[in-house]
Amino acid sequence: MDIGIYIADLLRNQEEVSLPGLGTFTKQRIPGSYDSTNNSFLPPRYQVSFDDRLTEPSGLSDYISLKKNLSTSSAEYFVKKFAAGLSDLLETSGIAEVKPLGIIRQKSDALTFEPSTDFDIGGRFYGLKPIAELRKTVSQPVSEPIVPAAISTDSIEDFINYQGDEEIEDEQEYVEEPRRNRLLLLIIGAFLFGIIAAVLLYFFNPQTRNLIDKMLPTYSSSVPVKQPAETFEKPAPVVIPDSTKAILPSTTPDSAGFDSTSSVNPVIKEPVSAPMIKIEIIGGSYGRRSEAEAYVKAMKAKGLDAKIAEDMPGKLFKVSLASFQDDQTAQNELNRIVQQVEKKAWIAKYKPKKTQ
Template identity: 25%
Template sequence: MKIELYIAQLLYRYQCVTVPGFGAFLTEIQSAQLIENSNSFFPPKKMISFNSYLKNNDGLLANHIAQAEKTSYDYAVSAIEYEVLNWKKALQENNSISIKNIGVISLTSENNLHFTLNEQTNYLSESFGLTSFVSPKVKRELEVIKNTTISEITTAIVEEEKSLFNFIPDTETKKSNPYIKYAAILVLGLSVAGTIAYPMYQNRIASETILVETAVQKQVQNKIQEATFFIKTPIPAVTLSLKSNKEVTKLPYHIMAGAFRSEANAQKRYNQLIAKGFKARVLGINKNGLYPVLYGSYSTFAEAEKEKNTITTSDNPEAWILIQSL
């Protein structure tokens, strides 16, 4: 059984997925990123790391496999043990193994495990459909405003006023000089006030715009942080019952000596094995009408495989291992 698929399914929902006897895959949320020098944008994602010291069986993976395969919990534990044994053999032979859609685990010169993440898959469900992209650089053209001093503005206004009043006769000009003077002062005052107030107004608008953008960005960050801690459809909690010390230890690994259609022949083979010192067993008739005979039963796959190698060399080359809770 390939257990990579089930590990990947659990990584979408949990922060830690332990493979008993091998290690644990841990996840951490990474916020959206912007790389300014390349104008690249990356969505939030889950970063995955590996810890080879977390090996105890927490029941999560085995329970998930048992539900998905519609089989027993003990059989799922056996399947995990068998797959872990194959991983360790591959590490010894090839110094690395590739776990589909998760990453590559390699064996270092110090005999430690090094994990390299496969970044093609994003296990953050809230980022489904989001991909990285590169945005063209935005070019902004600033309007160049000619710096004009207050004295230049005043001179221009005075000259304009002189041109406006050139049509008035000298006698009338002398009589209306006080009014013209006050009007000129008023126009000059309004012009100067407008020149000073307009930049202040622009600065105020810019400050308010920055405040609004800051508030919006804060709300976006809050949404991203909320997505880190809430899971809408988690897998039901694992419920395990503690085994009493008085229970008989289950031996799910068996070495097959043969299967006989005649019960008498099965009993004969059983007696031969007992005489040779094996802890043999004869099972009841199976669905094929045969009586299976076992060399013995074992609690771990490694123990069963070691004994099978001895049996194939010394007694029966056709012996094989049966994984089944009897």
Template identity: 20%
Template sequence: MTISQHISDLLYRYECVIVPNFGAFITQTESARVHETTNAFYPPRKVVSFNEQLRKSDGLLVNHIATTEHSNYYAASSKVETFVRESKLALDTENTFSLENIGTFSRTEEGKLLFDPSYHINYLASSFGLSSFTSSSVVRETVQEHLEQDEIEVEEQAPVVVLEKTRETKRPYLKYAAVGLLALGLSGFLGLNYYSSQVKAHNIAEQQKADAQLEQHIQQATFVIDNPLQPVTFKVEKPKGNYHIIAGAFRVEENADKKVSQLEAKGFKARRIGKNKYGLHQVVYSSHSDRLEALQALRNVKRDENASAWLLVQDKD
């Protein structure tokens, strides 16, 4: 595999990939957008930029090459140095060179290095399989309906009922019977309302009585502890952060625990962060949530403790 392929693989998982003595490729997430002129939809993506100032190796690229190609650290470092030497030579002679699926470098007449990223590959893993597309614009038409009131008239008329005058009945006792039935129905309705109000008042009174008895039982069951136990508070600092400074990886779990104890004795916040894809137990000097803080801590470890230490960036939860 070429160096550009190794860099491309790392850009899917890490925010910063440093090429020693050359510079760093940095990714930044960009939200989905729609082009106003072409109506093209672009999914969320990682935008790749280049920083010429970050040249000091953090061990990520070299360790990745050594692991992938099953070589040692020195062979991988030599391959990176050859790549950097050839890239600088191409810039000096032709003023430009390209990295496949990453971008193109060029140098201006003033000697300034420019980087033009490639947009053929989206390095954002959550957008895998999504591609840009163009949709036709939507034209919305407003239809106004003009209805004149004089054109449509709706006229509603109540039906007219003509009652013919009937002859006066010769049976006057039927009138008195109808009045009696009406009076009986009215008295029954009023009596029913009175009974309902009495039942409701009785229910409210009984509910209040039951609540009072329940409150009395609760008060009788209340007790006080004369000598309550003092609260005990533990302050446990939980290691956090997605940036880990790797001290080593061990196949035997006991060796990993011994390494953690040795580093803790030296003052490091060492711990195990689980197994890698090769089944090795990984031990870290410390973990950090800020990338710049992690890079500074890595420099201190490589200078004072272990020159082979490197930075692991895990995906965020």
């Protein structure tokens, strides 16, 4: 079993692999450099090195056991056998090859390692390859002298300044564009957050909901609303003579010149009554009927004739604590309820909505 192949596989994924009884193979980073012999630039790369000092176990036996479907004890046996064979070669010949990593040499009491040039450990920094140095070829000078045209120094300075201004403007636009986008996103996010917070407060915070209901102009004002007086003109009586009765001439006409025997039946239209205004003391407004019914039970337990005002305009369920016909009585009862039962109660005057 060629253990060197499994060592090379592990080095592609981790920094070092230890070989029991011999040493540790490590992955060393080589920075980019210039090769003066070949006139080329070498990119950064990784290279295998060897250290005869042992380190902690690096999982070589476990890796071989997984790859070859062997038990851990069998894999450890093959690893130790491989390390013992390398040690025997170093003692007898002073050289041992670990394919495909390189060659280990023994000089006096130290071990040296020569990495193989054919082994690619991977991670060559995005696949960069050596680049040959570009050299300019100088052509032979022309025999006839060439007289350059005169160039104004002012035009050169204008060209340099123009190029510089363009670059500065491009950089400013590039920097300002992300700032505008971030600012716009922050404004939109803050606006959406405010809307969501207001909706949550309205539906889940009864105090906020009651405060908003009090501010609504339809029925939240406790100031009496003066209804415009509707005047109805009483129509003039219409005289309808009875055609079934004959009108006899009277020998003695009255002083007004009318026939006293004639009958007059006036028709009078009844005045239209003004729409009814209801006065209720409201204890709270709720978005769900179940919440309103629970509040009704609580108020009834305190001795109030509480009910849900079904004919009150709006989408919320308003709980009425008492109903009245005049403002003064309602105001007196409101003062008592606020002091003894519900501090947030208020008076609502409204026209009952039409029920289908």
